[in-house]
Amino acid sequence: MTATERGERAIRDPSVADAVIPLVALVVLIGGSLALFGLDALDGPIQVALVLCAMIAALVVLKNGHRWEDVQAAGQRAVSSITSAIFILLAVGALIGTWNLSGTIPTLVYYGIQVLSPTWYYAATALICGIIAMSIGSSWTTAGTIGVGLVGIAAMLGISPGITAGAVISGAYLGDKLSPLSETTVLTAQLVKVNVYEHIKRQAWTSVPAFVIGFVLFLLIGLFWGPAATDVGDTGSELNALGDIYWITPLNLLPLLLLVVLSVRKTPASLALMAAALFAGALGVFTQYPVVRDFVADPGLNPVRAAITAVWQAMATGFSMDSGIADIDQLLSRGGMDSMLLTLWLIIGAVTFGTLLEEFGLIGRLIDPMIRAAKGTGRLFLTVFATAFGLNVVAGDQYIALVMPAKVYRAEFAKRGLAPTNLSRLTADSGTVTSPLVPWNSCGAFMGAVLGVPTLVYLPFCFFNIASPLLSVVYGFTGFRIEKVEPAGSGPAGSGQAGSGPTDSGPTDSGSTDGEPAAT
Template sequence: MKNIREKRLPSLGEAILPILTMIGLMVYVFAFAKKDGESVYDAAHLPLICGIVVAVLVGMLSGRSFKEMLEGMVDRISATLDAILILLTVGLLVSSFMISGTIPAIIYYGLDLLSPRLFLPVGCLITALVGLACGSSWTATATIGIAFMTIGQGLGINPAITAGMVVSGAYIGDKFSPLSDTTNLAAGVAKTGLFDHVTAMVSTTGPVFIISLILYSLLGLRANVTNYDPQVAEAIKLALASHFNLNPLVLLPILLIILVCVLRIEGLGGVMLTVFVGIIFSLIFQEKRSLAEIFAILHYGPDLVTGNDFVDKALAKGGMENQMWTINLILLAVAFGGALERAGVIERLFAKLKDKIQSVGGLVLATMATSIFCDITMCDQFLGIGVPAPLYEDKYDELGLARNMLSRTLEDAGTLWAVMFPWTACGAYQMRTLGVSPLAFFPFAFVNLLNPIYALFTSYLKRNIFWADGSYTNLWGKTTMKKMAKAPEKSRAFAISQLTKLRKEKKAPQVS
C-alpha cells in the first residue's frame, strides 16, 4: 500500500526559516560581498533562489511533494505572464522614445522651465513626465534625477530634499504609467485589468501628488538662490539640441500614451502601438536608419553619444535586453512567493490576522502591513506585491471589493515604501544613483511617504473605495456606478453576491 504523508502547517520556526535565509543572504550580498571596496555581487537573484530552495524543503518536510511545490511556483508565475510580456515590449518603447527625440525633448523643455524658486515643484513634475514616458522610476532617477541633484547643489538646496523630490516624481510617473513593471505586476497578481489598476492608483496617488507639489513649493520659497549656477542646465540643453531635432512635435508620443490610458487599450497592444509611432517619429524627425539598425536599437538599447556625461547616461537606457534583469528578478520573486504560499508559510504567519479582519479599513491595513513586512524582510518590492496578493484576494471578494482595490493597495505600500529601506533593492539602487541614504531622503519623498497614509485614512473613513459591481465611493461618501474592473469570473460573481448581502445588512453603501 502506498505510504501517504499527512500534510500539516509548518511550525513557526520552519515558517520563518526561508525568510531568515533570504534576509541573511541579502544582508551579506549588499553589505559584505565586497573586494577592495567594490561589490563582488550586488543583485537579489541568488538570495531569492536560495530562499526558494529552503521554502521547498520546508514544504516537503510539511508533507507536500516536490511536484506540489513546483506547481505552486508555476501558478504564481502564470498569473504574471501578461505583465512580463508587456515588460519585454517596454524596453522597445524606451528605445523608440529615445531615438525619436521624445525623452530628450522632455528633458530639454523641462530644464527650460526651471527657476530657483520653482526648482522643487517643477523638478518633481519633469521627473514625473520622464517616469511616465519610460515607465520606470529607476530610469527617471538615473537620467533627469542625476541632473537635478547637481542643479540642486548649485541652488544650495539640501541634497536630501532634492533626492526626495526626485524619488517622488519618479514614482508618480511610474505609478501613472501603464508601462511600469510594478504596475503590470500588481495588476497581474491581483488578476485585474492593467488600466483598471491605473485608474485605482490615480485615486490615491493623484491627490497625494497635488499635496506634495504644494509642500515642495513651500520648501522652494526658502531656497538659497545666491548659489544658483544655470550653466549645468544650459550644458545639458546644448548637448541635447546639438544631437536631436527638438521640434515640439516630437512630444506627441507622450499624448499617445495618455490616449492609450483614456481609451483603455489593452496593455500589450497599447505599448506596441506607441513603439511603432516612436519609430516613425525617429525616421521623420531624426536620422534615417536601416531596419537592421532599428532592430539593434530596440533589442540592445540606443548607442547615443553627445559628449555630456549627464546626457550620455540619460540616453543609455532602453532595449529589450535590458529588461531581462528585471524580468528574471520578477520570475524569482513571484516563484518565492508561490513556494511560501504552497509550503503553508504564509498561512502560518498571517492566517490568524486575516480571520480577524471585518472591515475595509482593517483589510487595507493588513494588506499594507504585509506588503511592508515583505519589503523589509525579503528586500524587494516585487515580493511586497507578489506575496500578499494570493493571501488576501479571497478576503477582498468576501467584503465585496473590486480586484483593482487589491492591486491599488499592494502598490500603495509595497511599491512606494520599498524605497524607504537602504537594504532593499530599490533603496540600495536609489542610494547608489542619487548619493543620498533613503533614511535621509525618505522624509522629503512626500509622494512615497504620504500615499499609504492617505489611502489608509480614506479607507477607514469608508471613502475612496472600489466595489466589485463597478460602483465607487468617492471622498464625499457618494457611491456611483463606474466601469466594472476585470476579475476572474467566479471570484467576481462571489464578490458581487457578498456586496449585495452587505448592502442589505447596511454594511456597504447603496448606489446613488
C-alpha cells in the same frame, strides 16, 4: 495537525517554525548582500539571495510531504503570473533606446530645461506625472516615459535625481490609484466586490490628502533646500549640444502622443509601449538620420540597412552617444531590452519565493494569529497594512500583496460590520502604493531600472507612497471616514453579507462572481 494522503506521502500542515525559517533566511541573505555590496547588491547579489530563499522555502515544502513536482508547478505559476510584467519591462527597455535615438527624450529634456525652474521643479514633476498617470492609468508607463525625461532634466539642472525620482513615483502612483484605467485599481475593486468608481471615490479620501502633503514637501525642499535658479550651473553647453546633435522639433514628441492615445484606448501596456518604440525608431530614421548613421558607425551600409540596424540595435542593447559632454552621454546612453535582464532576474526570484510561501500555506500560518489578535478596528487596519507591506517585502510582487489581504480579510471586515470599501481603500494604500519602496519587489526593481536611481536612494522622497498608507491606518484608529454596514450574520438571510448596506453600488465592472479578474 491534520494530514491528507497523496499516494504514499502524508502532507502535513506547516508549523510556525516552517513559516519563520524562509523569512529569517530572507532577512539574513538580503541584509548580508546589502552589507557586503551596498547599492551594487542589486546587480546580482540580491538576485542570488532570493533564489537561495526560494530553495529554502522549497525544502520546507518538501519536508512537509509535498512532491518536487508540486514545487515545480508552483514555480511555473509564479513565472506565468509575471508574463505581462516581463513583456512590459522588455518593451520599456526598447522604448528608451529608440526614444533616445529618435530625439524624443532629448526633446523633452531640451524643452524642459528652458521651462522648469529648479525652485519648483520637484513639485511640478509630481504634478505632471500625476496628471499623465491619471490619464493613461499606468504608473509604470508614466515613469518609463515622461519620468525618464524628468530625471534627465534634473541631472542637467544640477538638482537631485533621487528627489526627482521620488516625485515621479509619488505622482505616478497618485494617478494610478485614481484612474479607472488602472489594472490594479480595477483588480482591487473586483477582489473586494465593490464598484470600481465607488472604490476610487473612497480612495480619494486618503490619496488626495497624501498627495497634498507630498506636494507641499516638494515645494518646501525646492524653495528652502534646493538650488536657486541663479545657483544652477550654466546649461547652455548642454542645450547647444542637444541642438547640434538632434533636430529639436515638436515632431519628436509624436511617439509620446501615440503612447497616450493607445493607453487611453486601453491597448495592453506592452503592445502600446512596443508600438511607440517602433514608431519612434521609424520616425527617427527620417528626422535624425545623421544620429542614426553615427550610431551604426558603419559607412559601408546602405541607408535602408543602416536604418534597420540602428533601430534594431537600439531596441536590443540600447542607444549610446559619445558627444564629449559627460551629462549628455550619461543621459542618452541607455535603454535596450538587455538592460532589463537584471531586473527580470530579480523579479523572477522574488515572485517564485513569494508564490511558494503563499501556495503552501506558510504565509497563512502567520496571518491567522494576527487576525485573532486584532481586536479593535484600528488594530485590524494596522494588521492589514502590515500584511500587505510584509508581502511586498517577502513575496516581491504587488499583486500578491493585493490579492492575499483582500481574500483573507474580506470575511473579517464583513463580520465586524465594516463596509468593503474600507478594505478596498486600505489594501490599495498598503499593497499597491508601498510596492516601489522595496528594492527587490517587481515595482521597486522596475522604477530603479528605468529611472536610473537606486530604490534606496529615492525611497525617502516618495512622500505620497509613505503618507497614503499611514493616513489609512490613522483613519482606522480614529474612525474618520470609516463606513459601517450590518455585521455579517446579524440580520435576515443575506442582509449581513459583505457589500450590503449603503456603500454597495452594484456589481463590479468585470462581471466576475468570485472576486477574481477574468484576465489580469
